[in-house]
Amino acid sequence: MRTQTEIPIQYHPQERLTKRQRTRYYAHQVTESLRSRVFKLICTIFLSLLFFVGVILFVLWLSLRPHRPRFYVREFSIPGLNQDNGFQTSDMYFNVTIRNPNQNVGIYFDTMEGSVYYSDQRIGVTPLPFPFYQPPKNTVSVDGVLGGASLTVSDENLRLIMADRAMGVVVFRLDLTSKIRFKVATWQGRHHKMHTSCNVEVGPDGQILPTSKNKRCSIYFY
Template sequence: MSTTGEIPTHTSATSPSNQPTKRDRRPRYHVQQVRESLTKRVVKCLCGTLLTLLLVVGILGFILWLSLRPHRPRFHSTNFLFPALAQDNGFDNAQITFNVTIRNPNQNMGVYYYSMEGEVYYREQRIGATPLSLPSSFPYYQESKSTIWIPGQLSVPTTLVVNDLRWTELMEDRATGTVWFRLELTSRIRFKISMWESKPHRMHATCHVAVGQDGLILPVSKGKRYTLYFS
């Protein structure tokens, strides 16, 4: 019992007025949602921009690579003559002459040729070799989108080696109507664009040429494109 006569009352530790209501929490929740949504949009925008830049840089790099990538020179056989084949006793004065064209297909890139040699093979045995001359002294620079003409000649006894056995084999093939030779050109080349030059490459151009009984190149081989590889 209270001595003062007052009726005791029960008080709570926290007043209901101090507790957040649903109305108080709702605006805070919306603010938080807006912030998270805005952050996601900014991140998505940055990622999209970055991916777009990477795509543009990749496309530009690919286009630049295509424009600067060197294309190999194109060799074509225009003529190949072995007149001695038409004679049974043409061994002593055997001579081979050939002509080749070289096309530089590059748009803005030139090619330096530092040397060039031609070799003739019969039944995969070399029967002759000779240095080749270009339109001017070495190193010769071929402009872009240009074509040059290269002559070659091998003769007995200087550059063409045909012994009795080889001549007999030639006559046997002549009897069939077609004699096959392989002409190979080798050169050391370098590509150049503006002030940039590539490292030297050892180039090999090879072509199988068919000759008839008269020693003239057959139509199947005239204008034939050479196979090109580097070593």
Template structure:
């Protein structure tokens, strides 16, 4: 009679898993590591591409900024060397000789000597018709057109010399009496305005027209001659 064989705990054969077997028995762990390794490779490839793109962008920006700086520097230098300066006007002589006489109205005339200076280094100036106006107490007492358009080269001076008399100098008896009264006080003040239309010339280029006005304050002594201190300052020049 056969007796059935039963396995007791002592008769069971223990099964031990090696570390590799444990890893193999957990496929999700290996899969996770493979995914992490795959993600890391893509990440570094992306970082390399991003780094190259950043470097190229920085290089393009550096080249662009360098070009802008160079162009700006050249423009600034050209502007410094070519920017037009306004003409400079000075009164050198002015006289009303008959002002020293109480009855000098009949022979009244005003002689002036004005210097126009082009102080530019590389820029010439074209002057169209020029107009001279003499004011006393802000009233026009004489005017004269100078009908000779001319070109003034750089670093050049032009003398404007003429006399206001006859129909170009309008002084009535009341105004003459005011002039004599001012002479008795020591100084007679006048204002001489030089007006013209000018254009600047640089090489083969000519600017648009500018209406120019120069106002020269004039102080005349009892002898009817220009007081020396009024020949020192330059006349203010403005454009309209």
């Protein structure tokens, strides 16, 4: 006669525990849950603080990040250009405005030199009256004069200049080289060498043409 195999009764693990053991088990579960919640809370607070600090630093960086100064040629003239033999003895005059666009950053201009080029050959150079400090959101005017006797124009360039004059336009290049420092509150940065290049078109009368007046110059740091 076949005997029926008895299937053991399955008990839930907690049903096998004593009352004391179940109390310990639940206490452990509660403790682990509290630890997990505290850890998550600490992580949330830390990440929130990190986010707000990052936003504040980003805003400060945007407001204090130095922007390059802006240069514009307002005047450029060679009165002797309208005379056949007057160019070599005539003075060159130029006026450049410098704009500091920064809201909270000042600029120290420690040195500056102006040079005039024709066909990539320098024909005159002059030091400019510096140093000076330019406050934020400020515009200054810089004047320069190159004496005719100090101009070094080769016979070939003089011939080309006279040919351009006959065509109605003579193109020169005004370069300004300087050393500058940025200033934020009481902090001053290191020196930066700056090169400003301005192409200037001059008419037969030696005066700057409207196409070049108030034209923004290119700026390079090196």
